[in-house]
Amino acid sequence: MPDKNEAFDVNNIYKEEDRLSKPDYLDTLNEPQRQAVVYGNGPLMIIAGAGSGKTRVLTYRIAHLIENGVDPFRILSLTFTNKASGEMRKRIEGAVGTEARNIWMGTFHSVFAKILRIEARYLGYTSDFSIYDTDDSKSLLRSIIKEYNLDDKVYKANVVYNRISGAKNRLVSADDYINNAVIQADDEAAKMKEIGRIYKTYVTRCFQANAMDFDDLLFNTNVLFRDFPDVLYKYQHKFQHVMVDEFQDTNVSQYLITRKLSAVNRNIVVVGDDAQSIYAFRGANIENILNFEKDFPDVHTIKLEQNYRSTSTIVNAANSVIARNKSQLKKETFTVNEEGSMIDVIKAGSDNEEGRLVATAIFEEKMQKSLKNENFAILYRTNAQSRSFEEALRKLGIKYRIIGGQSFYQRKEIKDLLGYLRFTVNQRDEEAFKRIINLPKRGIGDTTVARITVTAAENNVPIWEVVSNIANYATGRTITQIDQFGTLIKSFMLMLDAGKDAFEVSAHIAKTSGLLRELYEDKTVEGLSRYENVQELLNAIKEFVDSEENEDKTLSAFLQSVSLLTNADEPDENEDNDRVTMMTIHSAKGLEFRNVFIVGLEEDLFPSQMMLESRQDLEEERRLFYVAITRAEQKLSFSYAESRYQWGRLKMCEPSRFLLEVDAKYLNISQSFQREISREGSSSSPMSFVKNLSPRRPTEPRPATAASAHTPTSDFVPSDTHELAEGDKVEHSKFGFGTVVKMDVNGTDRKATVKFDKVGDKTLLLSFAKLRIVK
DNA sequence: CTTGATTATCTTTTT
DNA sequence: GATAATCAAG
Numbered sequence: 077m078p079d080k081n082e083a084f085d086v087n088n089i090y091k092e093e094d095r096l097s098k099p100d101y102l103d104t105l106n107e108p109q110r111q112a113v114v115y116g117n118g119p120l121m122i123i124a125g126a127g128s129g130k131t132r133v134l135t136y137r138i139a140h141l142i143e144n145g146v147d148p149f150r151i152l153s154l155t156f157t158n159k160a161s162g163e164m165r166k167r168i169e170g171a172v173g174t175e176a177r178n179i180w181m182g183t184f185h186s187v188f189a190k191i192l193r194i195e196a197r198y199l200g201y202t203s204d205f206s207i208y209d210t211d212d213s214k215s216l217l218r219s220i221i222k223e224y225n226l227d228d229k230v231y232k233a234n235v236v237y238n239r240i241s242g243a244k245n246r247l248v249s250a251d252d253y254i255n256n257a258v259i260q261a262d263d264e265a266a267k268m269k270e271i272g273r274i275y276k277t278y279v280t281r282c283f284q285a286n287a288m289d290f291d292d293l294l295f296n297t298n299v300l301f302r303d304f305p306d307v308l309y310k311y312q313h314k315f316q317h318v319m320v321d322e323f324q325d326t327n328v329s330q331y332l333i334t335r336k337l338s339a340v341n342r343n344i345v346v347v348g349d350d351a352q353s354i355y356a357f358r359g360a361n362i363e364n365i366l367n368f369e370k371d372f373p374d375v376h377t378i379k380l381e382q383n384y385r386s387t388s389t390i391v392n393a394a395n396s397v398i399a400r401n402k403s404q405l406k407k408e409t410f411t412v413n414e415e416g417s418m419i420d421v422i423k424a425g426s427d428n429e430e431g432r433l434v435a436t437a438i439f440e441e442k443m444q445k446s447l448k449n450e451n452f453a454i455l456y457r458t459n460a461q462s463r464s465f466e467e468a469l470r471k472l473g474i475k476y477r478i479i480g481g482q483s484f485y486q487r488k489e490i491k492d493l494l495g496y497l498r499f500t501v502n503q504r505d506e507e508a509f510k511r512i513i514n515l516p517k518r519g520i521g522d523t524t525v526a527r528i529t530v531t532a533a534e535n536n537v538p539i540w541e542v543v544s545n546i547a548n549y550a551t552g553r554t555i556t557q558i559d560q561f562g563t564l565i566k567s568f569m570l571m572l573d574a575g576k577d578a579f580e581v582s583a584h585i586a587k588t589s590g591l592l593r594e595l596y597e598d599k600t601v602e603g604l605s606r607y608e609n610v611q612e613l614l615n616a617i618k619e620f621v622d623s624e625e626n627e628d629k630t631l632s633a634f635l636q637s638v639s640l641l642t643n644a645d646e647p648d649e650n651e652d653n654d655r656v657t658m659m660t661i662h663s664a665k666g667l668e669f670r671n672v673f674i675v676g677l678e679e680d681l682f683p684s685q686m687m688l689e690s691r692q693d694l695e696e697e698r699r700l701f702y703v704a705i706t707r708a709e710q711k712l713s714f715s716y717a718e719s720r721y722q723w724g725r726l727k728m729c730e731p732s733r734f735l736l737e738v739d740a741k742y743l744n745i746s747q748s749f750q751r752e753i754s755r756e757g758s759s760s761s762p763m764s765f766v767k768n769l770s771p772r773r774p775t776e777p778r779p780a781t782a783a784s785a786h787t788p789t790s791d792f793v794p795s796d797t798h799e800l801a802e803g804d805k806v807e808h809s810k811f812g813f814g815t816v817v818k819m820d821v822n823g824t825d826r827k828a829t830v831k832f833d834k835v836g837d838k839t840l841l842l843s844f845a846k847l848r849i850v851k
Numbered sequence: 852c853t854t855g856a857t858t859a860t861c862t863t864t865t866t
Numbered sequence: 867g868a869t870a871a872t873c874a875a876g
Contacts (some may be wrong), residue, residue: 722862
């Protein structure tokens, strides 16, 4: 063992011989933290308040285990996001060296996908199984609903998907679902008694397609461990230590897996904070914490209550909010950090102004305190809110990054290429097939596709069987088209058989399929960026193949890894990381920033109207607010807009009730402002709406456009984007959203889609889009 | 049958 | 505002 006093060389931090010579990290911990790190065998529950050094404790604990001779291969560490697991792996690697790579660490979904891939044959799957994302699942459900001739106005794919997903997360199989009187009564009441039948068919179709959806990854792991004790035995003994981060967000399905896995060694550590439980909508169950105490009566509990992250203003403000929740475990979070500055409240007239004000605030704060872009984060409730901030930041030349939302891997062109890759690996993948069969256009339409899928289902053969022997099933022109497609795929499959790696195959497919060429020939701005995106995907595949961490370089391995990367892990843009981060509060969990802006604090937006309607759970929304507040280290700002465009309409907004729930003594606002944002003071009459939009509003001077100068203002109040020229006349045929109107522009007839809204007796013209000449 | 154009629909959060 | 579903024309 190396001498403890040996000089610590930061440059050699990864060298194994240094790992025990570092300053004794146990000294840097407070007492409960230290206990959590060194606690020996047996079940342990750590209740960790926000900013209490939870990640540090987990990291050190794993490092501690390894230093005490536990084989990294025998540690299982489960997190919720790829980001969190990547971060933790990096930090452990910093402490114990490259051994850290051998730890079984990742999200529930990725770890169990890996196990399912190894054990696929037990369940009748092949290890090349596809993973259906939400779009695939919904599309399949739509097909089934159509095939059953059910009314798709009643059976909405979204609703059906959520019902099925909820069932799977409670480990209710299709048969259980159909035989459960309570569920059936529920469905009957909702006039959707066929959901059980749809569920059953859906499961069958997924199985036939050799595909699992997100929930199946957990559901099938449970089935695997239930029905094949040998397999369970293997993993129970393999994993000596099991750790679960964000335990408050696990659902029953996830909890049962971890409980089973740790039943033999009983070394299970769960870390969580009930105040930060924000995934109940996905089946997360706070009761798991109570169940845990029941299932492991000898559990030792440690509370981490000191916040090291934030100023006392921020910690106290957060506490003043969460204290309003009735259901919570007893826990006192406190800090000895300095008081820090008060919380700013920014009031804006519109969502665009909100963007400008926040961007300006960032700009000024950056200058005054000489901060970096990366010190700032903008957090919002819904992804759609990012737009106004993007525009404003761009105008000020501040670089930003958006996490989540329309992720890279959700883009059409990316999913198209992935569709080809998926189908090449797994010819039973029905959704991939539907996506690529007529792409690029080969003259194969919906009718032909439907015929093929129906034929396949009727004869109970895989789709590929029909495609590759199309002559037996069809006649005429379509034969040649389908045949060509089949030959193309076969040539791709041959490359796989020849042992080519993921990159070689993908690059070949991108070229040969004609996808790249089609995008290349598209010279529009969007076309260019699509082309670049595909190139970027190919780069990502190249990186995957070149990375030393990946032993399996097959296309199939790449697809497995990529289908579980959703929101965070875009392929590395340039290494320029000094960017303002924008994301939803959900994706911000576990992160921290010096300055945080919580934006869109308006009633019905945050707290979300939907949440209040569907689940009547204000407390979960409040916990979300708590999570958002506690992301901030030094400085926190709130903002809200008095009006906001929402799917084409302008909506009047009231300040969120959450604003008022923050103890006023932490807010940097005058009393009159405080009165103004309180419910009683705000007016929701239509007239205040008009006032907000009028150019006379002093707070938001609108840039004068040609349109605003020349549109008949008595009837129309223009929005900021217009493409009308001098002398334009506008005539509306009827009111309402997305109406088509005729216009006379300089003597030419034009057609345009415009948006109207009626407020009181006034008709407001909200925006013009797609202005073009008609004949 | 396929294609392009128009219209309807949906917007909470994530793996 | 974006995308899926539907419609009308080739």
